[in-house]
Amino acid sequence: MQRYTTTAIALHWLIAILIIGAFTLGLVMTDIPGFSPTKLRYYAWHKWAGVTVMALAVLRLLWRLGHRPPALTAAMPAWQRAAAHGLHHLLYVFIFAVPISGYFYTLAAGFPVVYFGLFQLPVLIAKNPALAETLKSVHYWLNMSMAALVGLHVLAALKHTIVDRDGTMRRMLPGRSH
Template sequence: MTHRDLFTVDYDERYTSTAIGLHWLIAALMICGFALGWIMTSIHGFTPAKLRYVSWHKWIGVTVFALATLRILWRATHRAPPLPLGTPAWQRTGAHLVHALLYVLMIVIPITGYLFSSASNVPVVYLGIVPLPRLIAPDPTLKAVFKTAHLVLNYTLAALVLAHVGAALKHQWVDRDRLLSRMLPFLK
């Protein structure tokens, strides 16, 4: 076995199609949700466009929460492919930590947004059809707490996503271990 073989991914060791689909769907929704959050908070007042963006942002959050829950259940019953044998221990630890934090944030961020809406006395009506119950009573103090938590956690998520993407690109183009092919089926 050569040094290069230690860092090469076996093409049979890929994520399942379900895991890949959920990964990219959730990633796309999170990018859209973050972009909408960025845009809507820069609009002053309560314009029709801002209210529409807020609704879409909430719908995305609820959807991400549901899909992330499904993804976690899938992951609990389907083993992730192993990292290449030659991956240093610190990279293995870092990868596991970042993945765990990403899963936690995919659940906690929508919850903080939902609680922020409840504390703000603003209902969440999924897709404009299904009213979701308020979990807490309106409260200006909790509104400020959940707004700050939602914001801080979103920026934390953005930083972790950048680290995740950076690590994947490093593996693809610097290490050339084809690790990215586990999540991008068209890479051979």
């Protein structure tokens, strides 16, 4: 069974860690009452992590367009291949849609995004409170949908590892041979 390339593996896990971190921080920070310095710091970290995901997602998509993933094991039924490919495509859509919705929500709410406090990212839309309300719930629901899909994705990975023991998990883990 062949592995994904080292670049694909590194990007997969880096993006997964950042998404899980940003997701957790998103839930924690919005639960803090008032405007404490901690809350503001968490919002900043959340936005930086999210923007980093957006940038890595562009690299990942470019890499993916130039590299076919290794073939799946021949033992896998056709419906499972189709389900895996469909789910992977959807996950790619969410890796972009979630941070983009957060970015546009922030701009519509009237806040600039200053990446790592160093430079301001483009203000692509003007402040618009009505649009901000909509984008806030869009960001929320995109997140909940992505969480459900990631849950399925992880269950599938566990099923391949524990029940089928077919080496699918090793395709996405670092190792010596490809």
